[in-house]
Amino acid sequence: MPVWDWGYAFQVLPQLLRALLVTLEITVLGSVVALVLGLVIAVVRRAHVPVLDQLLWAVVEFIRSTPLLVQVFFLYFALPRFGVTLSALTVGVIGLGVHYATYTSEVYRAGIDAVPRGQWEAATALSLSRGRTWTGVILPQAIPRVLPALGNYVISMFKEVPLLLAISVIEVVNKAKELGSATFRFTEPYTIAGLLFLVLSYPASILIRRLERRRAAV
């Protein structure tokens, strides 16, 4: 048996590519959750509401300090006890999204903190409403600054999707496992799966690095 069988490799490639679409779908949906929820957490925490603030801090730290895999298991196996049954795909999107929202919230916070005090004072002087201050003054300055950091987290999420094979989501690594188990040839499927990740995430990270450099130059 040859170490690498090209015929077999080309035979499994289309199926792996189809499974890659599932991975990308979860990445995109999870990113939307992470980017929106993270912003909400950052803005709410900025208000420093006494008890709510400490509560949010504790929740964020707890989620950041424990494995995504165990959180996903919790959502998938334990939530039904509370009458909430979610599909594996939904669990993946929510699990990934909430986990990374705790990271993006810190990124947004750093971006918001970097907006000069004078901007807040000017908004107050112009008697802009709280909503207008956020949407018209603070966030348009805070978010562009942190785009590279947010982008890096999206790439991290993409690489964490394979965790979901534990709850039998058919993403690319799970597909590779399935194909390998059927034929007892694991070399080609796993190697191709790894290369697919590299082919997508390496150019993406170069793009982000370039974006970072351009920001630094401004």
Place this chain on the structure above:
Amino acid sequence: MDHLSRIVPVLLQGLPPTVIAAVGGIALTIVLSFGAGLALLTPRRWVRTISRIYVEGFRGTSEVVQLFWIYFVLPLLVGIQLVPLFAGIVVLGLNHGAYGAEIVRGAVRSVPRAQYEGAIALNLSPAQRMWRVILPQAVVEMLPSFNNLFIQLLKSTAILSFITVADVTQQGVQVLVPNFGDDIVLIFTLMLLSYLVLSVLITAAMRFAERVAARKVGRRPSRAARAAAIGAH
């Protein structure tokens, strides 16, 4: 709740593999981070290239794929089957070492130029310059980032359950959930708490290291470095 006394011991049995994987992974990460990180800064082009390939290769692919590749594919290619826990430590170290290399590179480059010039003016050899002048200052800068990295690594140990390591996750999901299904919420809560305790321990150890490292170069631990570490991942 009456099952608590039977659940906790089973979970505690999973603690040694998790701790061994984390400690072993962290040790390997430190070695690879400095090795690859300093290699990224050498004037020799081929050394930089090799290091760059390692760093981008491991940062660009998924950790789960790396784990499966080393555990399932590598034995087919070279005929050596690694013990699951050992394979896990290798993957954790290789993966996080690639991230750590960038931390080391960034921290060394952030040491002001005048420090290099001063070391040259004092006639220190390149090795002395690195060990006695540059690295002690760079280490202070990199510790907060390493704290984040080590917590990531701890969380990643959970994937070793995929290759049958009997860690906390494996004990919980494979042993406890099938036998104590009614206490599923309790089981998962205890699992999550075990990881929380371990990451608090890592942070405590790293804060201590930060203080020691800062004192050695006559500084106080900088809040700015920690804040910067949060944004960069």
